[in-house]
Amino acid sequence: MHTDHITNENLMSTDFAGTEKARFLQSKTRSKRPKAVFLAPGIPAHNVWMTDVSAMDRRSVKAQLAGRGDYRVAWWELNCIIHRLLKPCASFEQVMYAFHARHHARTFARLKIINDFWCIFRTIKQHGLLAGLRCVIRQLQDPKEKQL
Numbered sequence: 001m002h003t004d005h006i007t008n009e010n011l012m013s014t015d016f017a018g019t020e021k022a023r024f025l026q027s028k029t030r031s032k033r034p035k036a037v038f039l040a041p042g043i044p045a046h047n048v049w050m051t052d053v054s055a056m057d058r059r060s061v062k063a064q065l066a067g068r069g070d071y072r073v074a075w076w077e078l079n080c081i082i083h084r085l086l087k088p089c090a091s092f093e094q095v096m097y098a099f100h101a102r103h104h105a106r107t108f109a110r111l112k113i114i115n116d117f118w119c120i121f122r123t124i125k126q127h128g129l130l131a132g133l134r135c136v137i138r139q140l141q142d143p144k145e146k147q148l
Helices: 017-032 063-065 070-087 092-128 129-141
Strands: 038-040
Touching: 070 092, 092 129
Parallel strands: none
Antiparallel strands: none
């Protein structure tokens, strides 16, 4: 029923919200075009709930088999084997702690080396080779052990 022809007889039976909702839905369906969204290249996101997305996760077995893995499991297993060889009666908690301590130490050392390299590179580029050599000597004489 149209709300513009309201009388005393049809006032109580008029569904104001229903007609407003119907008009709104009719106006929206005409003007809005659905946009294609993808989870990854070639995988549409219209039905995400039952889509197998494990191939996109670099930690998954499917990604490892497809050659897109990050080898976290292999890195963990290698560290476990080495730790078990060096300390055969260590608990799993000790192995895990040592793994993360070694991983963090390697990560911070790598970041420091990269930072030092770019510092030397910028110095050579801006001020010349002699200034770059001075920068290298300063880095070797004054090791900066900053805790992050």
